[in-house]
Amino acid sequence: MRSATALIADDEPLLRERLRAHLARLWPQLEVIAEARNGREAIELFEAYAPQIVFLDVHMPGRSGIDAARAIARRAQIVFVTAHDKYAVEAFEHGAIDYLVKPFDESRLTDTIERLRNGLLRPNARAAGAALHDDDALAGVLDRLAAELERRGARVPGSLPSGEAAAPPTAAYLQWIRASVGTSVRLIPVEQVAYLRADEKYTLVVWEGGEALIRKTIRELVDELDPQRFAQIHRSVIVNLHQVAQVQRGLNETAEVHLKGRSDVLPVSRSFVHVFRQM
Amino acid sequence: MSAQALPLVRPMKALLATLTWRRLLLTLAMVIVIAALAQPIFITPYPELVWQLLVIALLVQLAFSAAGQWPLPRVPHWVSRVLAVVLAAPLATLALQLALVGGSWSEFVGNHGMLHGFYAVTVLVLVFAPSMALGALYRERDAQAQHDALAFALEKSTLEKQALDARLKLLNAQIEPHFLFNTLANVQELVESRSDRAGPVLSSLIAYLRAAMPQLDDGDDATLAREAALVRAYLELMHLRMPDRLVFSIDIPAELGALRFPAMALLTLVENAVRHGIDPAEQGGRIDVRAERSSAAGEVRVSVADTGIGLLDTAAPGTGLANLRERLQVFYGHGARLELAENAPNGVCASIAFHPA
Numbered sequence: 231m232r233s234a235t236a237l238i239a240d241d242e243p244l245l246r247e248r249l250r251a252h253l254a255r256l257w258p259q260l261e262v263i264a265e266a267r268n269g270r271e272a273i274e275l276f277e278a279y280a281p282q283i284v285f286l287d288v289h290m291p292g293r294s295g296i297d298a299a300r301a302i303a304r305r306a307q308i309v310f311v312t313a314h315d316k317y318a319v320e321a322f323e324h325g326a327i328d329y330l331v332k333p334f335d336e337s338r339l340t341d342t343i344e345r346l347r348n349g350l351l352r353p354n355a356r357a358a359g360a361a362l363h364d365d366d367a368l369a370g371v372l373d374r375l376a377a378e379l380e381r382r383g384a385r386v387p388g389s390l391p392s393g394e395a396a397a398p399p400t401a402a403y404l405q406w407i408r409a410s411v412g413t414s415v416r417l418i419p420v421e422q423v424a425y426l427r428a429d430e431k432y433t434l435v436v437w438e439g440g441e442a443l444i445r446k447t448i449r450e451l452v453d454e455l456d457p458q459r460f461a462q463i464h465r466s467v468i469v470n471l472h473q474v475a476q477v478q479r480g481l482n483e484t485a486e487v488h489l490k491g492r493s494d495v496l497p498v499s500r501s502f503v504h505v506f507r508q509m
Numbered sequence: 510m511s512a513q514a515l516p517l518v519r520p521m522k523a524l525l526a527t528l529t530w531r532r533l534l535l536t537l538a539m540v541i542v543i544a545a546l547a548q549p550i551f552i553t554p555y556p557e558l559v560w561q562l563l564v565i566a567l568l569v570q571l572a573f574s575a576a577g578q579w580p581l582p583r584v585p586h587w588v589s590r591v592l593a594v595v596l597a598a599p600l601a602t603l604a605l606q607l608a609l610v611g612g613s614w615s616e617f618v619g620n621h622g623m624l625h626g627f628y629a630v631t632v633l634v635l636v637f638a639p640s641m642a643l644g645a646l647y648r649e650r651d652a653q654a655q656h657d658a659l660a661f662a663l664e665k666s667t668l669e670k671q672a673l674d675a676r677l678k679l680l681n682a683q684i685e686p687h688f689l690f691n692t693l694a695n696v697q698e699l700v701e702s703r704s705d706r707a708g709p710v711l712s713s714l715i716a717y718l719r720a721a722m723p724q725l726d727d728g729d730d731a732t733l734a735r736e737a738a739l740v741r742a743y744l745e746l747m748h749l750r751m752p753d754r755l756v757f758s759i760d761i762p763a764e765l766g767a768l769r770f771p772a773m774a775l776l777t778l779v780e781n782a783v784r785h786g787i788d789p790a791e792q793g794g795r796i797d798v799r800a801e802r803s804s805a806a807g808e809v810r811v812s813v814a815d816t817g818i819g820l821l822d823t824a825a826p827g828t829g830l831a832n833l834r835e836r837l838q839v840f841y842g843h844g845a846r847l848e849l850a851e852n853a854p855n856g857v858c859a860s861i862a863f864h865p866a
Binding site: 241242243244248251267268291314315331333403404407408411414417421439454 | 686687689690691693694695697698699701702749750751752753754788789790791793820822823824825826830846848849850851853857858
């Protein structure tokens with residue numbers, strides 16, 4: 231039997247070594263022609279050497295194994311390698327994609343090698359002749375998997391703007407406000423912010439830990455902050471609704487906002503009184 | 510007047526609410542007994558004496574409650590209430606007597622028997638009412654103390670529950686299977702290839718598991734030194750897994766090691782630095798763990814600085830940081846802070862500042 235070629239991609243060097251050692255013993259004819267440390271290298275090395283088989287770690291820095299699989303698509307037989315990811319394993323099984331769970335044992339690897347050999351013997355079943363339909367199915371599984379891992383906060387930074395990958399459905403509202411405090415640039419979680427008030431060219435941020443000036447304008451902030459949490463109540467004031475203690479109606483269709491645990495009183499101007507109407 | 514009448518409705522209701530059945534019955538009993546005892550000095554028949562005294566007693570009681578309802582500024586509570594009783598006694602008696610003679614002042618003054626009765630009743634009421642007022646005050650204070658004790662117990666149990674919740678959340682979040690199995694895969698390779706490093710790496714893993722796994726009690730052994738040991742074991746394992754991508758240093762002065770420190774708090778920050786800073790970066794980076802005491806205020810600051818990919822403005826903060834913030838409050842009180850800052854030129858510096866207990 232003619233020798234087969236393979237690429238191993240994993241960010242952990244010991245795990246690359248381990249897979250290589252086991253493959254050498256169980257499948258001596260297989261030639262591992264390259265090792266990649268991340269998804270980007272995996273794609274580059276694949277394009278350079280066109281191996282028939284690619285072992286891809288799911289979690290890799292920069293571009294993930296899922297990104298690499300999208301780029302390689304059906305041009306090689308892909309085996310995913312992952313450590314205890316219930317969701318990933320379910321997705322692989324569902325999409326009939328080969329996978330190994332780290333730490334794997336030899337018998338599991340033997341099964342995988344068996345399938346890979348069969349695949350190489352019947353190249354047409356997998357390669358160019360396969361229906362376009364198949365490619366779509368694969369892409370679908372990978373998309374769902376990437377989204378799922380992203381949602382669970384797993385380390386799949388994956389979604390670089392590279393075309394086919396659908397952008398992750400993350401809410402793009404501001405979660406942190408960067409403000410200079412002394413010599414450092416503090417990252418203030420928005421939920422700690424009580425209110426923001428225009429101050430000449432700057433905006434004053436008042437939060438649990440103090441006050442600071444930032445360069446963003448109230449107008450910019452209105453668009454960037456989550457409207458579920460923040461509301462503009464005056465031309466120059468945005469308040470965190472979760473920190474409002476009470477709203478007092480004033481004369482002339484205006485009102486005043488009192489905050490929880492603070493003595494500050496914020497003005498609500500006529501055109502923004504409607505914010506509190508339904509409350 | 511009518512504008513003021515409305516806001517008075519509520520206190521009036523509260524005032525009437527102080528006339529409980531218990532109090533009314535007690536008053537009735539007292540009046541019956543006192544009337545019987547005082548009968549010899551009055552010419553008024555007994556039943557009449559009872560109802561007259563009853564009316565006066567109720568009026569005095571209302572005065573007592575009213576004084577409690579509208580406290581006077583700068584006058585001790587008990588003084589104003591006893592004073593109300595003392596003033597109300599003659600006034601209520603006078604009002605009753607006047608009512609009995611149809612409101613005619615001259616008839617009241619001219620009637621010797623009535624004047625006599627007025628003095629007798631006033632003295633009688635003045636003898637009993639203040640002591641009863643003091644008794645009632647004592648009971649009220651007792652009830653207040655009981656109420657305070659209950660409120661205190663409630664607050665204490667709420668705090669304890671919060672602390673427990675925080676710990677349970679932490680317990681759920683710890684020892685990620687992904688971390689554990691990946692590390693075990695590395696150990697497996699070292700063992701299979703008969704590497705000399707297998708022993709030390711296993712030691713690190715055991716140290717990590719021992720510190721992270723069993724008890725999350727923030728007891729006496731929850732110290733900064735212990736936490737530092739846990740963090741070192743964790744970082745050594747991560748360094749094994751990504752030798753070319755992670756460099757770290759831990760600098761915690763020995764004199765700070767004995768300070769009480771909530772279990773897993775520092776590990777949470779270090780894990781965040783690895784997961785969100787170093788691991789997603791192709792080139793990796795370094796993590797510096799440091800503790801120092803600011804000379805001025807005696808405040809201790811423990812920080813974890815990484816040179817990773819940094820934080821996007823729109824990155825949703827994980828529950829880990831919120832939980833940690835909560836635990837710091839429970840552990841150190843409200844003086845403790847968890848702060849995040851940019852680490853120039855790239856990465857994040859997270860720090861915990863607290864006043865040692």
